[in-house]
Amino acid sequence: MTKSPVALIRSAEEAERLDDEEFDGEFLESQPFDLLDAPVIGRLLQWRHSRTLLQIPLLAVSVVMIFEGLLGPTLSPKNMATVLTWVHFRGALVLAILCAGNLFCMACPFMLARNMMRRWIHPRFTWPRSLRNKWIPVALFVLVLFCYELFGLWASPWLTAWVIVGYFAAVLIIDGLFTHATFCKYVCPIGQFNFIAATAAPLEVAVREPEVCDSCGTKDCIRGRRDASSPLVVLQRGCELALFQPAKIGNMDCTFCLDCVHACPHDNVGILSRLPAGELMSDPHRSGIGRFSRRNDIAALVVVFCFGALMNAFGMVSPVYTVESWLKHTLHFDSQATVLGILFTAIIVIEPALLLGLAAWITRAWAGVRNGWLAIAVRYAYALSPLGFGMWLAHYGFHFFTGLYTIVPVTQNAFAEIGWPILGDPRWTLVGLPKTVVEPIEFGFLLLGLAGSLLVAWRLAEDDSEQHPVRAFAPWGVLCLVLFVCCAWLMNQPMDMRATMMAG
Amino acid sequence: MHGIRLVDDPTLSTGALKMSWLSLRGRRRAASRHFRALALAAATLALSASACHRRADSARAISRAISFEASIAPQPVRAGDETVSIRLADASGHPLSRARIQVEGDMSHPGMAPVFSDAAETAPGSYRAPLAFTMGGDWVVLFHITLADGRKIEEQIDVKGVESR
Ligand code: SF4
Ligand code: SF4
Ligand SMILES: [Cu+2]
Numbered sequence: 001m002t003k004s005p006v007a008l009i010r011s012a013e014e015a016e017r018l019d020d021e022e023f024d025g026e027f028l029e030s031q032p033f034d035l036l037d038a039p040v041i042g043r044l045l046q047w048r049h050s051r052t053l054l055q056i057p058l059l060a061v062s063v064v065m066i067f068e069g070l071l072g073p074t075l076s077p078k079n080m081a082t083v084l085t086w087v088h089f090r091g092a093l094v095l096a097i098l099c100a101g102n103l104f105c106m107a108c109p110f111m112l113a114r115n116m117m118r119r120w121i122h123p124r125f126t127w128p129r130s131l132r133n134k135w136i137p138v139a140l141f142v143l144v145l146f147c148y149e150l151f152g153l154w155a156s157p158w159l160t161a162w163v164i165v166g167y168f169a170a171v172l173i174i175d176g177l178f179t180h181a182t183f184c185k186y187v188c189p190i191g192q193f194n195f196i197a198a199t200a201a202p203l204e205v206a207v208r209e210p211e212v213c214d215s216c217g218t219k220d221c222i223r224g225r226r227d228a229s230s231p232l233v234v235l236q237r238g239c240e241l242a243l244f245q246p247a248k249i250g251n252m253d254c255t256f257c258l259d260c261v262h263a264c265p266h267d268n269v270g271i272l273s274r275l276p277a278g279e280l281m282s283d284p285h286r287s288g289i290g291r292f293s294r295r296n297d298i299a300a301l302v303v304v305f306c307f308g309a310l311m312n313a314f315g316m317v318s319p320v321y322t323v324e325s326w327l328k329h330t331l332h333f334d335s336q337a338t339v340l341g342i343l344f345t346a347i348i349v350i351e352p353a354l355l356l357g358l359a360a361w362i363t364r365a366w367a368g369v370r371n372g373w374l375a376i377a378v379r380y381a382y383a384l385s386p387l388g389f390g391m392w393l394a395h396y397g398f399h400f401f402t403g404l405y406t407i408v409p410v411t412q413n414a415f416a417e418i419g420w421p422i423l424g425d426p427r428w429t430l431v432g433l434p435k436t437v438v439e440p441i442e443f444g445f446l447l448l449g450l451a452g453s454l455l456v457a458w459r460l461a462e463d464d465s466e467q468h469p470v471r472a473f474a475p476w477g478v479l480c481l482v483l484f485v486c487c488a489w490l491m492n493q494p495m496d497m498r499a500t501m502m503a504g
Numbered sequence: 505m506h507g508i509r510l511v512d513d514p515t516l517s518t519g520a521l522k523m524s525w526l527s528l529r530g531r532r533r534a535a536s537r538h539f540r541a542l543a544l545a546a547a548t549l550a551l552s553a554s555a556c557h558r559r560a561d562s563a564r565a566i567s568r569a570i571s572f573e574a575s576i577a578p579q580p581v582r583a584g585d586e587t588v589s590i591r592l593a594d595a596s597g598h599p600l601s602r603a604r605i606q607v608e609g610d611m612s613h614p615g616m617a618p619v620f621s622d623a624a625e626t627a628p629g630s631y632r633a634p635l636a637f638t639m640g641g642d643w644v645v646l647f648h649i650t651l652a653d654g655r656k657i658e659e660q661i662d663v664k665g666v667e668s669r
Contacts, residue, residue: 075610075644075646075660076612076613076614077610077611077612077613077614077615077616077618078610079614082614083614083615086613086614086615087614087615152612152642154612154613154614155612155613155642316613318640318667318668321665399615402615402616403614403615403616406614406615428608428618428620429618429620431615431616431617431618432615432617494583494639494640494668494669495639495640495641495668496639496640496641496667496668497611497612497613497639497640497641497642498612498640498641498642498664498665499612499642499664
């Protein structure tokens, strides 16, 4: 079975061609997996009411959580509102993003309430131009983290229930007044968290065949479809987040609502697989967003996403109390809000400003990158997003897995409380997976995040400096390593969760 | 960190919130009363709410006639083994013997493993239970008490700021 010389050359060429293609990523990209083609799930998601179907159970659970939070047990570990919010919801959200994409927004109960409201109330205003950015969500995101610590939200079913009520109220007010998905795009802190995290997700709502879009005359994916006879009647929404499919890149701002999928008359929008975090490795113009490098607001969001993860983890280990009591005793601050404010400013504002500023300055001076230092800092800030996501995954994943089964006794108890103990006596000894199993998983998440961040930073550096990519990369690589070490150190500290930070 | 209290002292009820929020509590009650009214409108939920409140009321009526004291040693409370001491007496101050007391420690954070132990009577009306705090932080200790005559009482004390080792 010897091959003829010609055949040998042929197969060598073939192999080389395949190699090249694979190297360019074209081989992968030419046939991505499409979730909408998957046997059962695909059919389900293609159904126009699939989102509503996913939202209904979440809305029902939210309502139950509100009632349970207000009327149920006052003790946080026994109440469904606190257990579901702070153990299961947060963990499931980040794990879903890791495994698929922004599934929480897809099933968002707030949007179901909003859609119901919009049957009767039609918003009349457009969101002011000056607010069409992420600065409000940046502030809200920090505020949420701050209140979480200050009021010990995890420890209070009652406050947790009111947070949920407040969220519904905010959604209904904002989207009752302003058109399109104003709340999602310009306000919602959960949404922004999801958008940033989902830049590292393996799936993306994207065009299947670009050529089909080139010849498309209707652009329904963004305009939607209206009734021909009465144009005020919307038959199918287009993208409410201003993402035009043929020019959409990545997961930023995409709620996975699938409106574009249902709107496209050519069935040309899918949920496609891609390289996680690949979208951060270049800086193209993105529909509805622009270039990342010109969006200081989104870069700031990434920074608070990443450093907020550190702060949030720091808040539940014992060194935080040492720092706080030091602040209290040496600087004589005795209001908890002041002490927390100082901590937050140090960790979420000053620390990143110094670290990113320094790294940008080194990149500029050492690698000869021509941009100003702020522009460099903004550009590379996006590289921190996978690491930040790794930190959130490690933290929320920890609570999720170690408290996985707690929902069982809590539900048993809720039924018993309403005098209908069909699930039997609550088994409070059911808790979750052992720490020895969860800790390696946590560490794995963190490593994954680090790898992603290093890769993104490297690709950006390669683009920035052909002569000295290593020099451009080095400061960012070191920064990622430093943050990684900080987080790994935090993970190894003894846990210590106090709703009253000043008690000790 | 002494959890000594009389059961019918209203300022010491429900522990999950911080002391500095005492001011919030008034509003909390008012709001929750409001909400309860709303719940009454919805038939099923009304049933549930009133059912659980009726039960809470009867437990309170029993406990009003009983004095309950609990303390934890050694102080300050640290993660690890601690001892909980309990004293039970009736309204006239006579010690209540032969009660069954299950002690349960819960973190203020949801999703953490609770710890359990049974108290043994060391003298008439005095009980003692070991309790292993598995981590630092705010804990709540619950007492599931069954009196000799079969009546049941639920009590709780806050153990804030358990120091981690
Ligand atoms: S952005 Fe916020 S409101 Fe919008 S779908 Fe996501 S979570 Fe829901
Ligand atoms: S309509 Fe817009 S937000 Fe919704 S899935 Fe499509 S691109 Fe994403
Ligand atoms: Cu935590």
